[in-house]
Amino acid sequence: MNPVKSVIVVGASAGGLQAISQLLEKIPQNLDAAILVVLHVSRHSLGNVLVQHLQKRTEFACSIPENGEQVQAGHIYIAKPDFHMLISSDQTIHFIKGPHENRWRPSIDVLFRSAAVVFNSSTIGIILTGLLDDGTAGMMAIKRCGGVCIVQEPEEAQFGDMPTNVLNHVEVDYRVPIADMGYILDDMKSKPEKPAAIVPEDIRTEAEMTENMASSIDQLKTIGTQSDYTCPDCGGSLFMLNHGGLHRYRCFTGHVYTEKLLLDKQSETLEESLWTTIRRLEERRSLLQTTARHLHEVNQPDMEAEKQNTAAELSDYIEKLKALVVSLSVNGPNNFVYE
Numbered sequence: 001m002n003p004v005k006s007v008i009v010v011g012a013s014a015g016g017l018q019a020i021s022q023l024l025e026k027i028p029q030n031l032d033a034a035i036l037v038v039l040h041v042s043r044h045s046l047g048n049v050l051v052q053h054l055q056k057r058t059e060f061a062c063s064i065p066e067n068g069e070q071v072q073a074g075h076i077y078i079a080k081p082d083f084h085m086l087i088s089s090d091q092t093i094h095f096i097k098g099p100h101e102n103r104w105r106p107s108i109d110v111l112f113r114s115a116a117v118v119f120n121s122s123t124i125g126i127i128l129t130g131l132l133d134d135g136t137a138g139m140m141a142i143k144r145c146g147g148v149c150i151v152q153e154p155e156e157a158q159f160g161d162m163p164t165n166v167l168n169h170v171e172v173d174y175r176v177p178i179a180d181m182g183y184i185l186d187d188m189k190s191k192p193e194k195p196a197a198i199v200p201e202d203i204r205t206e207a208e209m210t211e212n213m214a215s216s217i218d219q220l221k222t223i224g225t226q227s228d229y230t231c232p233d234c235g236g237s238l239f240m241l242n243h244g245g246l247h248r249y250r251c252f253t254g255h256v257y258t259e260k261l262l263l264d265k266q267s268e269t270l271e272e273s274l275w276t277t278i279r280r281l282e283e284r285r286s287l288l289q290t291t292a293r294h295l296h297e298v299n300q301p302d303m304e305a306e307k308q309n310t311a312a313e314l315s316d317y318i319e320k321l322k323a324l325v326v327s328l329s330v331n332g333p334n335n336f337v338y339e
Contacts, residue, residue, distance in 0.1 A: 002075050004091060005193065006033045006122040008185070009115045011108030011138065011149070013130025015158030017053070018130065019164040020180060024057040024076070033124070035060065036085065036093070036115065038108045040130065043082035051078055064203040065093045076128030079106040086114035086211055098213045099233070099254035102134035102261055109256070110210055112138025114295060117207045121146030123193040125305065128152045130162035133258050139166045140244055146197030148188070149180060150174040169246045206250075215252060224250060231255050232265040267328065274325045278318055285314040 008027075012019050016039045027035070039050070047064045054076065055062040062076040071077075071091045079085035083095040084106050101107035108127075112135065115123045125142040127135045129152060139149050149172040154160035156177045166172060174184055202223040209215040220226075224239035231238055231251035238249040238257075247259040257265060292307035 004034050004071050004119075006124060007071065007087070007115050007119050008033050008035045008124045008126065009112050009138075009142075010035065010037045010126045010128065011112065011130070011135040011162070012038075012128035012160060013026070013104075013108075013132070013134065014161070015129040016040065017050070019152065019158070021054060021057045022178045023128065023181060024054060024060070026179060027058065027060075028182060028186045028189070029059045031185060032073050033185075033189075034071045034073050036071075036079075036087070036111060038079045038085060038106045038111050040104055040106075040108075040134070041081050043105075045081045047078060047080050053077065067093070067095050071095050079111065081106075084110045084210070085227060086110055086207075087118045088211065089118055091118060093213065096211065096213060098210060099256075101210075101224065101254075101256040102258060103265070104134050106147070108135035109138035109141075109258075113203060113207050116141040116145040116147060116209065117199050117204050119147070120199055121197040123147035123186070124150065124188070125154075126150045127162055127166050128178070130157045131155035131159050132161055133165035133260060135162050136165045136169050136246060136258070137248060139170045139172070140246060141203045143170050143172075144243075145199050146194060148173050149174065150184065153177050159282075169244055195337065202241075206241075209271045210254065213254060216253065217252065220250065220252065232262070232269045235267070238262075271325055271328055274321060274328070278321050278325070281314055281318050281321070285311045285318065288314070 020037060020039060028149060051062050051064055058076060060074055060076045064080050065077045069092060071087060077093055078096050082105055084098050086094055088094050101109050110186060112125055123142050125139050125147060127139060143149050150172055151163045151166050151172045153175055154163040157163050205219060205223050209219060220239045224241040227238045227240045227249060229238045233255045234251060236251040236252045236253055238251050241248045241250055248256060249262050250256045288307045288311040292304045295304040
């Protein structure tokens with residue numbers, strides 16, 4: 001078994017398969033490190049196809065690891081679709097079916113945070129192309145634990161959101177095109193090992209909560225403050241975590257959102273609620289119209305007219321609600337257009 005001196009954790013989303021392939025082609029084959037990769041893919045994706053594709057780009061042994069497998073140098077470990085991948089304190093890899101973080105499972109933050117806790121100053125984090133902001137909190141954890149942060153140049157990335165969000169919140173060590181990352185990693189291996197760093201308690205606590213898929217109110221109070229908002233996934237109370245200007249929200253169950261993603265999720269939930277209301281109003285209008293026909297059959301014109309009038313009023317409400325939903329979808333929750 002090859003001893004592990006350092007780990008390289010890589011995160012990518014949209015456009016990530018090509019970017020990771022390019023990175024693996026540039027990584028020195030004699031690098032004495034283990035590489036762990038999270039790529040945002042559909043839960044229905046075939047992990048083995050991904051492994052086969054990446055294995056053609058490297059001489060490292062590339063695989064989806066077994067649960068509990070020991071981290072080894074010279075290996076590339078790919079996260080299993082629809083499972084979080086993390087490193088435990090005994091340097092073994094574990095997959096958990098925990099709550100989504102940043103609306104993803106696997107989440108880049110989960111892997112990066114666990115690597116920072118276990119390997120601290122011997123962790124190298126790399127963020128590549130992708131939308132939104134998964135990976136920012138994870139890179140911040142690596143930086144705070146003494147590790148090295150490398151970000152793909154946003155202008156080169158197919159989708160620059162993820163690299164840009166990291167740059168906005170973390171003082172990274174390198175902001176470079178993928179072609180230069182191999183040289184950086186090759187140069188780093190010749191440098192003396194950095195002394196182990198002290199892991200901040202809030203990072204350790206959050207990593208433990210994720211791995212255990214359990215938390216308590218007392219634990220949450222040690223890493224954040226209770227907000228006035230509820231989790232759009234489970235309805236639990238959200239605690240706000242703020243470090244370095246990055247605001248995140250974590251619930252008791254374990255769902256985690258950046259502030260932007262929480263706004264997006266609230267908007268989706270609101271739209272779903274409005275469509276549910278529209279469907280119920282349409283059902284009520286239909287029943288009123290059916291009742292009116294039955295009243296016509298038994299010659300009760302006054303009651304028939306009452307039901308028809310109520311149905312007509314509902315039709316007006318339904319059209320206004322539909323216009324509101326369209327406005328929400330097009331303009332966003334802060335730009336409702338009322339007719």
